[in-house]
Structure formats: structure tokens, C-alpha cells
Amino acid sequence: MSRRKLYEGKAKIIYEGPEPGTVIQHFKDDATAFNAQKKDVIEGKGVINNRISEFLMLRLGEMKVPTHFIKALNMREQLVKAVEIIPLEVIIRNVAAGSICKRLGLEEGQSLPRPLIEYCYKNDALGDPLVGEEHIFAFEWATPQEMDEIYSMAMRCNDILSGIFAGIGLKLIDFKLEFGRLYEGDEMRVVLADEISPDSCRLWDRETQKRLDKDRFRHDMGEVAESYQEVARRLSVLP
Numbered sequence: 001m002s003r004r005k006l007y008e009g010k011a012k013i014i015y016e017g018p019e020p021g022t023v024i025q026h027f028k029d030d031a032t033a034f035n036a037q038k039k040d041v042i043e044g045k046g047v048i049n050n051r052i053s054e055f056l057m058l059r060l061g062e063m064k065v066p067t068h069f070i071k072a073l074n075m076r077e078q079l080v081k082a083v084e085i086i087p088l089e090v091i092i093r094n095v096a097a098g099s100i101c102k103r104l105g106l107e108e109g110q111s112l113p114r115p116l117i118e119y120c121y122k123n124d125a126l127g128d129p130l131v132g133e134e135h136i137f138a139f140e141w142a143t144p145q146e147m148d149e150i151y152s153m154a155m156r157c158n159d160i161l162s163g164i165f166a167g168i169g170l171k172l173i174d175f176k177l178e179f180g181r182l183y184e185g186d187e188m189r190v191v192l193a194d195e196i197s198p199d200s201c202r203l204w205d206r207e208t209q210k211r212l213d214k215d216r217f218r219h220d221m222g223e224v225a226e227s228y229q230e231v232a233r234r235l236s237v238l239p
């Protein structure tokens with residue numbers, strides 16, 4: 001099959017879709033960490049993340065969070081609406097872990113007083129630096145109205161996703177979302193895009209605190225593929 005590759009990222013490839021206004025997201029097994037200084041292949045990760053992300057996007061859609069998702073195409077690919085990605089990584093944190101611990105001297109596992117939202121400027125060359133709304137508005141990465149929508153959608157996603165994961169014995173420690181502008185005729189709206197998977201979330205078992213996410217790869221904790229499979233199995237999304 002010859003089709004046009006539009007973009008290749010660290011974990012996904014975006015191909016031209018079958019109709020205007022659509023693109024195909026292809027999930028690779030490649031994994032990177034620390035801004036691609038660490039690289040490896042996690043066998044089967046693409047298949048699992050494709051299914052997990054499909055499942056979560058559909059649940060969020062049912063709960064009236066607009067998303068780019070259209071339909072699954074095969075084990076590694078999904079059809080999504082073409083959007084203009086807003087160049088921000090939107091991070092929501094419920095429990096301290098990862099970069100916020102280093103930055104603010106917090107202890108990993110410490111509950112945060114309330115869910116915290118952080119924005120990083122999506123730029124690999126710069127290592128996705130943390131930015132504030134002042135930078136976002138000054139450099140026109142997004143408008144104040146878009147940021148209001150992003151904030152409320154992100155908090156809503158946190159409520160829904162925390163509930164879904166609690167139902168399968170997992171705690172949603174933190175996660176990263178990306179949003180895009182969807183143009184429909186003269187109208188533009190902001191929708192949830194990219195993926196939601198153990199690559200982009202921290203998920204801890206509620207009883208044992210076992211990490212079932214990409215931290216296992218980042219910190220060489222072993223059982224990486226098995227942990228992704230475990231999340232998929234608990235969500236009942238693998239055949």
C-alpha cells in the first residue's frame with residue numbers, strides 16, 4: 001500500500017487519510033525517554049497503545065469530551081480527524097512523581113493538594129520546557145479562550161480517567177494530553193488529540209503501588225511489555 005507519510009514522531013507515524021480531513025495514526029513499538037537519549041523497542045507496545053487509546057478516547061467522547069478519534073482500522077492504526085496540533089503538552093498531576101519532584105523537591109507518591117495542571121512547549125530541540133500562560137499568549141501558541149477550553153477539558157478528562165482507572169485497581173498519578181484545532185467549514189473548535197496510553201500516563205496499582213507505565217522503561221525496572229499488557233488486560237481491550 002502506498003500512502004503519504006505526513007509526519008513521523010518518536011512513537012507514532014501519521015499518514016494521509018482516505019478522505020480529506022482525516023489522517024491515520026500508526027502506533028510503533030519504539031520507545032524513547034529523556035528526550036530520546038534512551039531508545040528501545042517494546043515488543044507489542046504499538047498494538048496495546050492503539051487499543052488502550054481507542055478505548056479511552058471513546059469513553060471520553062461518550063462523556064462529551066470532543067476528541068479526534070473516528071475509528072479503529074487495524075491492530076496498529078486508527079483513523080482520526082486531521083487537526084492542527086497546539087504546540088503544548090498539557091500535564092495533569094494528582095500525585096507527585098517525575099519532573100515535579102525534582103523541580104519542587106517533593107517526595108514521590110505525595111498527594112497533591114489539588115490536581116495541578118502544567119504546560120510544556122512542545123519542542124524536542126528544547127526538551128519540551130515548562131511554560132506559563134504568559135508565554136503561551138505572548139508567543140501566540142494558543143489564545144486565552146482556547147486555554148480556558150483546554151483547562152476545563154483537561155480537568156474533565158482527569159475526573160473521567162481517574163474513575164476508569166480506579167475501577168480496575170489503578171491510580172492515575174499524572175498524564176499528558178495534547179489538543180488540536182479542528183476546522184469544520186467556518187468553525188474551529190479545540191478537540192483532544194494524540195493518544196492516551198501507558199506511554200503518556202503514570203499508573204500505579206492501588207494496592208501494591210507497582211508501576212504499570214513507561215517509568216518501567218525510563219528507569220530500567222523490567223517487565224515493561226508485561227505491564228502495558230496488564231493495563232490492557234484490566235481494561236479488557238485485548239482479544
Ligand code: TMP
Nearest residue numbers: 097098099100174175176199200201202
Ligand atoms: P514528567 O513528570 O516527566 O514531567 O511527566 C509527566 C507526565 O507526562 C507523565 O505521565 C509522563 C507524561 N509525559 C509524556 O507523555 N511525554 C513526555 O515527553 C514527558 C516528559 C512526559
